[in-house]
Amino acid sequence: MHTDFIDRIYECSVVPELWPEVLDEIAGLTESRGGLLFSARKVLHWTASDTVREIFSDYVNDGWFARCSRRVCIMNANEPSFFTEQDFWSEEQMGTDPIYRDFFRPRGLGWSAGTALRVPSGDNIVFSIERTLERGPIERDHVEKLNELRPHLARSALISARLGLQRAEGATDVLTALRLPALLLDDTGRVVEANEMIQAMADQIGFRAGNRILLTDRAANETLFAMLGAIGTPDGARSCSLPLRDGLSQPVGVLHMLPVRRTACDLFGHAYALLVLTPIGTDKSPSADLMRSLFDLTRSEARVARGLAAGKTAEEIAMEGEVAITTVRSQVRRVLEKTGCGRQAEVTALLAGLALGTA
Numbered sequence: 176m177h178t179d180f181i182d183r184i185y186e187c188s189v190v191p192e193l194w195p196e197v198l199d200e201i202a203g204l205t206e207s208r209g210g211l212l213f214s215a216r217k218v219l220h221w222t223a224s225d226t227v228r229e230i231f232s233d234y235v236n237d238g239w240f241a242r243c244s245r246r247v248c249i250m251n252a253n254e255p256s257f258f259t260e261q262d263f264w265s266e267e268q269m270g271t272d273p274i275y276r277d278f279f280r281p282r283g284l285g286w287s288a289g290t291a292l293r294v295p296s297g298d299n300i301v302f303s304i305e306r307t308l309e310r311g312p313i314e315r316d317h318v319e320k321l322n323e324l325r326p327h328l329a330r331s332a333l334i335s336a337r338l339g340l341q342r343a344e345g346a347t348d349v350l351t352a353l354r355l356p357a358l359l360l361d362d363t364g365r366v367v368e369a370n371e372m373i374q375a376m377a378d379q380i381g382f383r384a385g386n387r388i389l390l391t392d393r394a395a396n397e398t399l400f401a402m403l404g405a406i407g408t409p410d411g412a413r414s415c416s417l418p419l420r421d422g423l424s425q426p427v428g429v430l431h432m433l434p435v436r437r438t439a440c441d442l443f444g445h446a447y448a449l450l451v452l453t454p455i456g457t458d459k460s461p462s463a464d465l466m467r468s469l470f471d472l473t474r475s476e477a478r479v480a481r482g483l484a485a486g487k488t489a490e491e492i493a494m495e496g497e498v499a500i501t502t503v504r505s506q507v508r509r510v511l512e513k514t515g516c517g518r519q520a521e522v523t524a525l526l527a528g529l530a531l532g533t534a
Contacts, residue, residue, distance in 0.1 A: 182436040184327045188334035188449075189349055189439050190342055191222065198304075199224040201324065205288065205317035207306035213240075214336035215299045222340055227305055230282050243274050246301060249291045254474045257288045257304075257321040259313050280308055288313045288321055292329050294453055298336045302328055330415055330431050334451065346443050355453060356380070356428075359435075359446035364388050364403055367446045376452065379419055379427060388450075392420045394517065395430065399450075406434050406448060418514060419452065424521070428454040472513060479506040480514075483522050 180200070187193045198210030202224060209224030211231055219240070223231050234240055248263045260269055269275045269285075279285045285308035292300040304321065306313055334353065343349040350357045350370035358380075359367040364387045373380060383389045390396035398417050415432045433449045443449070472480055475496075482492035493503040507519065516522045 181324075181327050182434070184324070184331050185433050185435075186437040186439050188331040188433055189338065189442055191335045191338065191340045192342060193438075194222045194335070194340075195224050195228070198222070199226060201321070202226075202304050202306075204320050205304055205306070205313055206310065207286075207288075207304045207313065207317075208284065209305050211301075211303045211305070212332060212335070212340075213246075213301040213303075214332065214340065216297050216336070218339070220336070220340040227284075230284065234278065239274060239278050244272055245274060245287070245289065246291075249289045249301060250293065250299065252291065255290075255325065255472070257290045257302075257318050257325065259288050259318060260286065261312060283307055283309070286310065286312045288318055290321070290325055290328075292332070294333060298333060300329070300332045300336055302332070326416070330433055333431060333453075334433060334449070343442060346446065349442060349449075353451060355451050357452070358388065358450045359443055360388060360403065360448045360450055361445060362403060362406070362447040364400055367444070373452075376428075379421065380452070390419065391422075394521075395419050399430070399432070402432055403448060406432075428452045472510065476506050476510050476513070479503060480510050480522070483507070483510065483519060486523060 183193070183197055187197055194212055198212065202208060202210045209227035211221065211223040211227065213219065213221045219235070221231070221235060234243075240246070245260070245263075249258055252258055252262075264272070275285055284305050286306040287303050288306075289301060289303040291302075292298075294300070302325075304313070337353045337355065338349070339352075343352055346359060346368050350359070350368060353370070354372070356370065356372040356376050358369045358373060361367055363385075366382065366386050366388055379391050381389045381391065388399070390399060395417055402415060402417075415434075417430050418426045419428050419430050421427050429452070431451045431453065433451070435443045435446050435448060440446075475498075478496060479492055482495070487495075489503045489507055490500055493500040496503070507522075510522060511517070511519070514522055
C-alpha cells in the first residue's frame with residue numbers, strides 16, 4: 176500500500192473532515208460505492224463518503240442503526256478483520272432480514288465489508304465499505320486489501336473517536352480532548368508536549384536527560400525507539416502499537432504511535448509522532464477486545480497465545496488443534512512479533528493470568 180495514502184489515513188486522526196475523501200478512496204479500491212466510520216462511547220458520531228452520506232443519514236436518524244443485525248455481528252466477531260455478509264448469513268437469510276429487505280436493497284445497496292473495534296478506553300468503532308446491489312458481494316481479494324489497511328485505520332480512528340470526530344484547534348487541545356495519557360515526540364524521542372494524565376503513569380513512563388521519553392518496560396522502550404527511527408521509511412507505519420508491561424510483565428496498557436503527517440503538522444508544529452496510551456484492566460476489558468486492541472492476533476494466533484499462557488508446548492498446541500507443528504511454530508513467531516517479546520517464556524509471563532477467552 177502506498178506510503179502517501181497511509182499518511183493521509185493518519186492525517187485524518189486529528190483532521191477528521193478529511194475522512195470522507197479517504198473513505199471514498201478506500202471504497203474505490205474495492206469497487207464499492209462509499210465508506211463509513213461510526214464511533215460511539217456515550218454519543219454516536221459518524222462520517223461517510225459523500226456518495227452514501229444521505230442514505231446513512233436516514234440510516235441513523237430513522238433508527239436503523241440501533242436495530243442493525245449486521246453491526247451486531249461485526250461487533251461480536253473475535254478476529255481483527257473485515258467481514259462480509261457471507262461470513263454470517265445465507266442469501267435466503269439476507270432476503271428476510273429487515274435491514275437488507277427494507278433499507279439497503281430499496282436504496283440500491285446490499286453488499287458490504289465491515290470491521291469493528293472495541294478498545295479498553297470504552298470506544299466502539301465501526302468501519303463499513305458499501306457496494307451496490309447489482310455489483311455483487313465484495314470478493315476475498317478486496318477484503319484482504321482492506322485488512323492491509325485495518326491497523327492504520329484502527330489507530331487513526333481511535334484518535335478521531337476520542338475527539339468526537341471534531342477538528343481540534345491545537346496541540347494542547349488535542350492532548351486534553353483525548354482524555355488518555357498522551358505525548359508528542361520529536362524524532363529523537365524528546366517530549367515536545369504532554370498532558371497531565373501522563374503523570375499518573377510515572378511508574379511506566381518517565382523522562383531522562385534532554386526531556387527524552389523513557390519507558391521502564393525495557394523491551395517496549397527499545398521497540399518504541401526502533402519505531403521512531405523507522406517512521407520516515409516506507410515500512411515505518413507498519414507496526415505502531417505495542418504492549419506496555421509492569422515489573423511483573425503484566426500488561427498495563429497499549430501504546431499507539433501515530434506519525435504526524437501533512438496538515439496535522441499545522442496542529443502539532445515540530446512534533447514527529449503522537450503517542451497515546453490506552454490503559455487496560457482484566458476486570459474491565461472483554462478478552463476478545465483485549466486481543467484485538469493490544470495484540471491484533473488472528474483467531475489461530477489467539478489459540479496459540481492461550482496455549483502458551485497455559486504453559487503448553489508447541490507440540491501440544493498442534494496436537495490439540497489438529498494442525499501441523501510447522502504451522503504452530505510459524506504462529507508462535509507471529510505472536511512473539513506482535514507482543515514485542517523476544518522469547519517464548521516472555522510470552523508466557525506476559526499472558527499468564529489474563530482471561531484470553533475462546534477462539
